[in-house]
Amino acid sequence: VVSLDGAARATTIAVDAMGGDFAPDEVVKGAAQAAGRGAHVVLVGDSDVVRASLERVGADLPIAHAPDAVGMDEPVSSALRRSGSSLRVALDLVSSGAAGAAVSAGNSGAIMAVALHVLGLQPGIDRPAFGGLIPAGDDRVFVLDIGANPAVKASNLVQFAVMGEVYVRLCLGLDSPRVALLSNGSEDSKGTKSIREANEQLRKTDLNFVGNIEGNEVFDHKADVVVCDGFSGNVLLKTAEGTAMEILRLLKREISRDIVARVASTALMPSFQRVKRQIDFEEHGGAPVLGVDGVMINCHGRSRARAVTNAVMQAEQMARERLVERIGDALHHEEGEARTRRRIARAFHLRSSPT
């Protein structure tokens, strides 16, 4: 059992030590590295297992015991029933205020479901979303939803836009992030019914809405926040990952076929490595669960220590910056604006009505 002093409490990060393909050791190592960079971390998991892992890794961190764990392929319904799972206990720490945020490299479906169950939705949000930062040149683009909602309504997309804008403002420090809708054409008339309606509604907000963009334009960095349903977001992310791997594979093969190229390629290795690092999705931290009433970051199941460290630092920053309250403020602001617009429209209508 951990006892945390008041000052540390707000930014303590509960790390699910049992979640992920390389748990517990890579997770524990990543958490220890984050602690070395100043984060307050508590490891959540079976205390014997975590203690043994800490010894192997050669680190010392507080442990919150959780007798159970959610399997990587476990169905959501069964994950929800494990009240003693490391994921559940980590989120309970957030819910009770003992931790400011939770991080897990476990099963995404379970993370979304348990986060929703334990933390609930924050007021003003109807559907939660997974967000993800993807590399675009020297910059990064935040895409949401990348998997929680295969189908959405226009109002969900508008809420995603507000949440994404706040996240990017806090996380990347941009003043007025450009928000776009992912569509199958840049014209306002393009897209599904939900997208066309969301386009119309977003034009009325105070967001820096730049309209619809296509998949290729994401990488031209035409927007900082790209809003979509979870199905298209998944297609976007997986296709980008697949294409990147395919091209590096092709290059490698072409080079190995040619003796001159093979020799020359050793001189190019640093360049290749830098590009690989730039397009490495893991480097860019985890996927935040947005819309729930607390901070939860989901790292990729294949996360190694470095990815976990990045996710913990990201979670720490989001907790410190009070992500959930800031999203609440933004929602209130947009609501207020909409009220004002309606009031003006009404007044104008009264004055201009013929009687």
Next chain:
Amino acid sequence: VVSLDGAARATTIAVDAMGGDFAPDEVVKGAAQAAGRGAHVVLVGDSDVVRASLERVGADLPIAHAPDAVGMDEPVSSALRRSGSSLRVALDLVSSGAAGAAVSAGNSGAIMAVALHVLGLQPGIDRPAFGGLIPAGDDRVFVLDIGANPAVKASNLVQFAVMGEVYVRLCLGLDSPRVALLSNGSEDSKGTKSIREANEQLRKTDLNFVGNIEGNEVFDHKADVVVCDGFSGNVLLKTAEGTAMEILRLLKREISRDIVARVASTALMPSFQRVKRQIDFEEHGGAPVLGVDGVMINCHGRSRARAVTNAVMQAEQMARERLVERIGDALHHEEGEARTRRRIARAFHLRSSPT
């Protein structure tokens, strides 16, 4: 006016000489190169303009005069009214049987609308689809729909699967192409309602259906035909294009920063060029309009001569192989199978019913 003898008629390809960003010269050059490879081509467009282009290109091909042309950004409604457009005349040649197929690098929206208007749907198909071949390793994957229908029903997806399977059999010569649904997870339970229903229906067909695949698996060549709605298909294609360009851009930049790498990179140029050619979507021909009662191939608006040549050769093959009839046969086969299944189910139900 062209007069074509009976033998040539079936495989004459009507090429819209006025469509595309580099029309007429690149289109005319591409058509002439296809003619050099044995295709029977008729150029459709303003005869003075086309004749002048033929002179510049140094070729001689028959011309079918069309006084008008559809603009690259012209709305569909206005394109449909131009009864003298080169696109319309090319499709009229197909409809009347004077040509076996049409090729255009013009406005995709207009091509789909005019093809639908002139040729109509083929029996058994409720919605047409754009298909596209994308490179995956040494092979190619056929994706449809890549843009005609932002939203679809399960029955549309099943029809796309049948059309795509036939197209790949004819175009790539595969015996039993593997058909998959694009989804946000490989489990049958993943995806939108339409996808889940289509998955269930496809399992009952005689198609070599391999289930759901994700965007990255497209490039692992887990299927030969990838079926999706036009919105996701557009996201897939554009994201792949964008990622490929982004990676080559990053590599180029990294290499130019480093003097040793810069020198070494000249030795790698042939490898780079081969990779670039492999991932060049243009090399892989145009996008067929499937589901209409005739063969129509749409090349990318930015098509140069080589892409037009590929598209003409592809159109010629599809006309020769009687694409539309083969799709009709496949639909009848699946219908017959479904009838048989229903009959068996009914008989079984009668025997097993309690009374």
